[in-house]
Amino acid sequence: MRTPATDVESVVREHARFVFKVAYSILRNVEDAEDVVQETFLRVHRSGELPNVREVRPWLARIAWRVALDRVHPRQEIALGPLMEAGFQAHAKETGAEQLLVEQEQVELLHRLIVILPEELRHALVLSTVEEMNSVEIGRVLGISEITVRTRLFRARQMLKEKLAAWMEGGHGS
Amino acid sequence: MDPDNPGRKIDAWLDDALARYSGAEPRAGIENRVLAALRAEERNPRRRRWMVWVPAAAATAATVIVTMVAVYSSRQPSPRVLVPSPIESKRAPAGPPEATVGERQPGATAAGAGDAMVNSSAPRESRTVVQAPGPETAMRPGASAGEPPSAIARARIAHGVSAALPVAPLQHSPSVFPVPAPLSEQERLAIAAFRCGLLPSAKPQIPPGDELLPQVEIQEIRIEPLKDLEQS
Numbered sequence: 001m002r003t004p005a006t007d008v009e010s011v012v013r014e015h016a017r018f019v020f021k022v023a024y025s026i027l028r029n030v031e032d033a034e035d036v037v038q039e040t041f042l043r044v045h046r047s048g049e050l051p052n053v054r055e056v057r058p059w060l061a062r063i064a065w066r067v068a069l070d071r072v073h074p075r076q077e078i079a080l081g082p083l084m085e086a087g088f089q090a091h092a093k094e095t096g097a098e099q100l101l102v103e104q105e106q107v108e109l110l111h112r113l114i115v116i117l118p119e120e121l122r123h124a125l126v127l128s129t130v131e132e133m134n135s136v137e138i139g140r141v142l143g144i145s146e147i148t149v150r151t152r153l154f155r156a157r158q159m160l161k162e163k164l165a166a167w168m169e170g171g172h173g174s
Numbered sequence: 175m176d177p178d179n180p181g182r183k184i185d186a187w188l189d190d191a192l193a194r195y196s197g198a199e200p201r202a203g204i205e206n207r208v209l210a211a212l213r214a215e216e217r218n219p220r221r222r223r224w225m226v227w228v229p230a231a232a233a234t235a236a237t238v239i240v241t242m243v244a245v246y247s248s249r250q251p252s253p254r255v256l257v258p259s260p261i262e263s264k265r266a267p268a269g270p271p272e273a274t275v276g277e278r279q280p281g282a283t284a285a286g287a288g289d290a291m292v293n294s295s296a297p298r299e300s301r302t303v304v305q306a307p308g309p310e311t312a313m314r315p316g317a318s319a320g321e322p323p324s325a326i327a328r329a330r331i332a333h334g335v336s337a338a339l340p341v342a343p344l345q346h347s348p349s350v351f352p353v354p355a356p357l358s359e360q361e362r363l364a365i366a367a368f369r370c371g372l373l374p375s376a377k378p379q380i381p382p383g384d385e386l387l388p389q390v391e392i393q394e395i396r397i398e399p400l401k402d403l404e405q406s
Contacts, residue, residue, distance in 0.1 A: 009209055016205045025196040034200055034207070041208050042215060103194055110191035129195040157188065164184045 008045050011056060016041070018057065018132065019064045025126045026068040028111060036071065040064045058140035061133070065141050113160050121156035124149050
């Protein structure tokens with residue numbers, strides 16, 4: 001029979017990376033995300049509810065989600081123009097040597113598009129980018145049904161495509 | 175990717191970007207750092223927030239209690255000033271301190287001297303000392319409240335004390351006032367000296383009556399008859 005401390009240790013070793021990705025999807029900063037990982041498992045340890053939890057992953061993701069939201073700074077509201085243009089131009093003329101830079105700018109552009117989405121759509125879309133998280137787990141984290149998650153993901157993707165299409169029709173990105 | 179189809183191009187771009195969106199990895203050893211933090215937490219558990227307020231609450235409660243006790247003590251009656259009123263010319267004889275109003279003290283004699291107390295060898299009632307303003311005051315330590323108001327009222331009525339006169343209830347009415355105390359060293363020396371004749375007698379030295387009284391000559395009274403009436 002394992003002691004609770006051993007259970008926490010095994011959970012840390014098994015899910016620390018997953019918790020990190022959940023936190024990073026929100027904070028977009030490695031150091032901040034690691035702090036969220038530590039805080040998440042400290043809360044798990046203090047609560048003592050781990051032996052009673054059936055599905056650990058959604059439970060951990062929900063804790064990490066809330067901890068990360070408490071650390072979100074309002075600095076994310078940034079104008080898109082210059083970066084948007086740079087991201088598409090880099091993507092259009094990508095070469096092997098510049099692959100890493102293109103990917104970074106591409107992700108940064110996507111992040112700035114996601115930031116301006118409505119909150120309910122943004123949360124569902126961000127969690128969907130975390131690998132191994134399906135619609136059911138996203139619904140448990142957000143407290144909504146799987147169908148609602150899918151609907152929100154579809155609407156979020158449509159809004160992103162519309163923004164990108166409108167921008168490309170304006171003569172950019174070719 | 176089809177460069178001629180803008181819709182497909184956007185979809186491809188979105189899929190690619192979303193796949194990389196949360197692709198960051200933690201630095202090596204994140205698990206060990208978390209476990210170290212957990213072990214540190216176990217060794218030195220963080221105090222809960224409410225526990226921080228426990229000492230403050232205890233100190234506040236102690237302060238309130240001390241303040242209440244101080245206020246309550248300040249409201250306690252100060253040592254009473256017992257003044258024998260003009261009607262309080264008699265006092266109870268020396269006897270047990272349990273003597274109360276109405277208790278008979280047969281054969282008791284008063285020992286006080288130099289005050290308004292009157293000796294009495296006949297059985298009489300013990301008295302309650304009534305507090306009243308007056309020039310002569312005496313401190314009676316150890317006095318405390320507790321005598322039933324009815325007894326006080328009876329005592330005041332018996333002595334004709336005005337009802338408006340504040341009366342402090344007495345728990346143990348002194349049978350002798352002032353409370354008899356053993357003679358001091360000076361008093362005992364004075365008595366011994368007096369008995370040995372070292373001190374002059376307390377009797378007044380009155381000179382004989384011839385020396386004290388002035389010499390008075392009493393002349394004879396002569397009454398002369400009225401002349402006018404005899405002539406007429």
